Amino acid sequence: MNHPHSRLRAGDPEAFRELFREHSSLVYRHAVRVTGNWALAEDVVSLTFLEAWRLRGKLRDEGDSPRPWLMGIAVNVLRNTTRAARRHNMAMARMPVTDPVPDFADELVGRMADSEQLAAARTALGRLRRSEREVFALCVWSGLGYAEAAATLGIPVGTVRSRLSRARTRLRRLADDELRAAKKTGVQQNAAKKNPEPLPIPGQVQGGRSIAARPHKETHR
Numbered sequence: 636m637n638h639p640h641s642r643l644r645a646g647d648p649e650a651f652r653e654l655f656r657e658h659s660s661l662v663y664r665h666a667v668r669v670t671g672n673w674a675l676a677e678d679v680v681s682l683t684f685l686e687a688w689r690l691r692g693k694l695r696d697e698g699d700s701p702r703p704w705l706m707g708i709a710v711n712v713l714r715n716t717t718r719a720a721r722r723h724n725m726a727m728a729r730m731p732v733t734d735p736v737p738d739f740a741d742e743l744v745g746r747m748a749d750s751e752q753l754a755a756a757r758t759a760l761g762r763l764r765r766s767e768r769e770v771f772a773l774c775v776w777s778g779l780g781y782a783e784a785a786a787t788l789g790i791p792v793g794t795v796r797s798r799l800s801r802a803r804t805r806l807r808r809l810a811d812d813e814l815r816a817a818k819k820t821g822v823q824q825n826a827a828k829k830n831p832e833p834l835p836i837p838g839q840v841q842g843g844r845s846i847a848a849r850p851h852k853e854t855h856r
Contacts, residue, residue, distance in 0.1 A: 759809035
């Protein structure tokens with residue numbers, strides 16, 4: 636009896652359509668959470684399934700679901716896609732957020748309370764080691780089990796557990812620090828807007844010199 640994966644290895648178009656229908660949303664949600672960019676996440680989905688088609692011959696008969704194999708491809712695509720844009724994304728995440736996260740983001744990014752929390756979490760995640768970041772994103776944000784994450788990354792289950800534990804501890808502290816810093820910056824900016832530097836008025840002493848009021852005519856003598 637043929638293994639269910641044999642249809643994918645053979646390049647059966649219907650098998651790949653089923654693969655896309657069942658797992659494209661998982662890849663998309665994972666990419667959104669890792670990159671914080673919906674447009675880039677769409678590119679990651681396209682590249683992941685193109686790579687899956689190209690690498691279909693390497694899919695082995697292990698397990699009933701191709702999900703770990705597919706997510707392994709997605710992780711590699713994300714590594715290559717985000718490498719050049721990482722500094723830009725981190726800089727953008729530190730900027731004051733003025734636009735709220737769209738309503739549909741609740742389904743995509745895990746019900747963050749607001750866009751400031753999303754920006755803080757993404758910035759903090761970027762400060763983790765890549766190994767910790769990938770395990771956290773797979774297990775916490777994308778809901779893979781330890782065994783699936785281990786198969787996705789090609790590491791032992793025990794390593795997944797230890798990396799996830801370290802990632803949770805560090806990320807909680809880093810996200811809190813980022814959020815506090817963002818709020819402090821926001822408070823300072825609001826205070827500056829409410830209390831702008833007063834303009835000098837005629838007769839006011841400024842820098843040791845008196846700015847005297849003069850008739851308008853004198854300025855044209």
